[in-house]
Amino acid sequence: MNTALHNILLLLIVLTTLACNDDKTNIVVTGQIIDEITGKPIPNAEVLVHCWYHHTIDDNNLDEETLTTDDYGCYKIKFSKGHRIDVASIAKDYQPSRSHNKLKNNVIEVNLKLRRIKENPTLNSNVLYYDPSYLKVRIPAVKNGESMDFGNAQTFGFDFKSLKTNSDTTQTDLWYKIDNKEGLPSTIVTSHKGGLIPIFSNELKSSFVYDLLYEKTTAPVIGYVSLYKLTGKEKGFFIRCRNGNYGKMIFGGEELSVSVPDGQGGYYKEFGKDIICLYQSNGTTDLTYPQTDIDLKSFLRGFF
Incomplete structure (x- = not known):
């Protein structure tokens, strides 16, 4: 050597x-x-x-x-x-x-x-659901071909009142605008009766996703937009729902990108993100999350 x-x-x-x-x-x-x-x-x-x-x-x-x-x-x-x-x-x-x-x-x-617990019995959430909710789009393949059929693409929006997704956007508060390309969509649309305000990472004390449950606990009353171009720096959004109530959506840690057989010899692709949502049913802007029944080890590791 x-x-x-x-x-x-x-x-x-x-x-x-x-x-x-x-x-x-x-x-x-x-x-x-x-x-x-x-x-x-x-x-x-x-x-x-x-x-x-x-x-x-x-x-x-x-x-x-x-x-x-x-x-x-x-x-x-x-x-x-x-x-x-x-x-x-x-x-x-x-x-x-x-x-x-x-x-x-x-x-x-x-x-x-x-911080002392503030009881908020009218606040609903999908935080403890075992099946994650996804804001997503579904794009079928053109029959007998490899290209994607964007003309028959579906978008699955989220309804805050029921805490469920739905392909009928008239029954949801926000959804992805379908882009004529494969991949995660870049624009979120809301009901014309509602709107959203982004929450950026530099506005938060912590970088952990679930800390948004405990931070930013009061929804704004003005400043909402019905069409929003994503920058990639958003941790979540304040939501004004189509019924006038307020909520908060947090992006989880999973990004959806899968190909699934359609049962007819073809396939479709899905793109989206898992979301954690809070919904205040009493009409106020109070989004204080009072959950304390958590495992401290999971909390410290950032899983909650």
């Missing part, structure tokens, strides 16, 4: 080792859980802490600890090594909160503010 190649290999080994050995040792995590409004400590709050460390060069693993806060709302936990600390907390009569932190040194303080 020549000297130049030998030196390059040594450099690669050093860089790989440095990249994978950023774990700190003797880690101490402390923090306090407090009421978001009053600033008072919350005793007996449940706290879940994940400490991520390098298991192998290409694999991360974690240590997990669950504890409760003391009379002053404080907690403390130690780990042998790690490079990232994730903390979530929940308490009786409070919504959950979480924080994700890359370690800069071996001591870190992670404080969380919890």
Whole structure:
């Protein structure tokens, strides 16, 4: 092996080792859980802490600890090594909160503010449904050919009152405009009696999809449009439904792109996105989501 190649290999080994050995040792995590409004400590709050460390060069693993806060709302936990600390907390009569932190040194303080539950019994949602709802289009293939029959394409809109999709857009509040091309449509249309307002990622405190359940809890009353060109930066939308009530639609993490046999020797293709929706049936703009019966581990991992 020549000297130049030998030196390059040594450099690669050093860089790989440095990249994978950023774990700190003797880690101490402390923090306090407090009421978001009053600033008072919350005793007996449940706290879940994940400490991520390098298991192998290409694999991360974690240590997990669950504890409760003391009379002053404080907690403390130690780990042998790690490079990232994730903390979530929940308490009786409070919504959950979480924080994700890359370690800069071996001591870190992670404080969380919890918001009191606001009951909202008239708010309906499809959050807990096991079958996801999809805003989508269906495009059949031209018989005896490989091209797509856009003239007979269908769009499946969403009705907030029933929390169901429907191919009859007169019975839905919003739907995709059919583009004469394969792929995810680029425009959303609403009933002329309703409208939508986009919610962008830079308007949110967290990057997690489900945090939109807890953020942006009051719908605007003006500014709605009935035709919207997607930019790809939207996390969701405020919706004014065709009956005058308000809702919120959140894009989930799945994008639909499938080919399905039509049972007649042909096939059709579907393109869309899964959606999570809230609907306020009492006519107010209050979209406060009071759900607290969740698994804290799933919440911390971003699955809820």
